[in-house]
Amino acid sequence: MVMKICHVNLASGYHGGENQTLQLIKQQVALGYELTVVANPKSPFIEAVRQLPCRVISASHYFHAHGAKITAGYDLVHVHEGRAIYWALIQKLLHGTPYIVTRRIDNPLKKKWLANLAYHQASAVVGLSGDIVAKIHQAYPALVTHKIPSSPVTYPSDDSTVSDIHKRFEHRFLVIHAANMLQHKGFDVTIEAARILQESNPKIHFALLGDGKARPDLENLAHGLTNITFCGQQSNMGSWFAAADLQVHPSYTEGLGSVILEGLNSGLPVVASRTGGIPDIIEDKISGLLIEPGDSQALADAILTIQSNPELKDSLCTGAQQKLTTFRIEHTAQRYQDIYQTIKSSL
Template identity: 60%
Template sequence: MHICHVNLASGFSGGERQTLTLIKQQLAMGYQLTVVANPTSPFADEIRALEQCQLVLCKHYTRSHQRSITADCDVVHVHEGRAIYWALLQRLIHGVPYIVTRRIDNPLKRKWLSQLAYTRASTLVGLSSEIVRQITRRHPQANVATIPSSPVQYPVSDADVDAIKAQFANKFLVIQAANMYAHKGFDVTIGAAKVLEKHAPQIHICLLGDGKARAELEKQAQGLGNISFMGKQSAMGNWFAAADLLVHPSYSEGLGSVILEAMAAGLPVVGTNAGGIPDIIKDDISGRLIEVGNPDQLASAIADIANDEALRERLIAGSLEQARACDIRQTALTYQTLYRQVLASQA
């Protein structure tokens, strides 16, 4: 089977990592792959390093529409917002079917081009039940499937893990890892740190990330001794191995790939009852769920997990089971079934 993956993002975040993980698995399964990527993105460098993929560099969705790019491809697989327009044009010009994986739980746009692009897709995939709900609200007649993300596996350096543990020696280390946008709930974590500072001095929180909200968040955390801003991290495997708990108190979230990554690394997790997070965190089974925007609940959940070893072990067992259910091998097989259905419908 020959699949053309399209991701035109300029950055390299969770969506690009998940796309790369699927591509690597499909190569292991013997697929032929073409990848259309933004030349300014680290994603393009990652694809170039794989060698087995045919890489097509594309700065804008209106460019790179030669017939030769998808002449031998069975299906185009879209992974990012602007890429859907590239797939639409390739469909209109050369007749190649495409599917769309949507990763955010925002309402779909009403703009005519967006609606046309979603209407012409053979199948729309949502990472979570909330994303699927948003898709079907705008496109009730569409063929829609739910396929969650798969956790990305990161390398671990024992020396670097030891260094992190030494830096926060004798602390129960809590991490939150995300780009510092308002909807990621870093303010809730800072609020929880204020609650915990006096009553749980053994707990320390590290915020891993950067972004336009950081300066304001640092002001909110001013004077707190139990929270550290560590900046954007490129070696998350070391932090997962060194930490005791991951929190992710987002106000909205498509699914929460970092939650799955922490689960696969054997961490207990706390997340909000928002977006797709409840799809992967079953309260008191594979983690703890709290209400959106509630620092007191977050502080209580952190303290409970820090102080109860039996609870930690039970949540870790549940999180590992959830991570296994989202293993990339199963995800790739699910997509394979979807590709075959698209091909059958074109026959």
């Protein structure tokens, strides 16, 4: 029997969570699901979904776009973003459709009355990492919880763009740090590692890929450093992954780190922080290298270790490919289907 799922993501922007939601939707389309997607008209996400054989419903607020016809005959609603849980709650209270929640951030859950009601009404909650699941348990120990990670997105690379990047950073060992420029993403740690390495290892160059409200402060912090380039937000990450020698991601907190999965999937070695869900992806010295959050000296040392040891680099890349087996979309989509079917059979 065909699965009928209503996905809800009301984010106005387009970041890793929306990319992951889109990837799951594409896989479910390939599996023959009948899908409805409720999305924010201001987000690029809704335009991407409109390219797929799905019914698309526009809603800029969780009070909007409710009705019995939206989920009539559907198995459940799948929530992918914080405000969307309230849309699912209202739809359930009005029309009885059950829902599950995928929680992607590692912040402690705020136990306000509406959030309490929304989580207690959920048939199941999924965390992307063991750390997120633990925080869900801490707030709501009676909830049915599961751990299902993000899946790596494969980006195309353009040979001409890769060649341009190589020319731009010719004769350099290119280290990339790709993320929204927010305080918790650890760009300050990368900049301090660059400061440590500038004099002793001028061949190592850092390309910071991203933008955000922390960028002016970060540019001030990096003032005078010649081994850092602020490249801005990129739409061609596949080419950057192909051109780089190493990826770093020294976050202070991280739900999982989908960009780490993408880098590993592209064949890059990765150095990242031992925080949040990152250790679910990176086993130290097996599928990457881990450092303690905020330790710029350890980051500099790890970069030097990989630069000077091609055998270690190859070993980490091999270990990463083995680790990624259980993160593939074919595997994670099946995990979700198992949850859907369990809920459906219990009704």
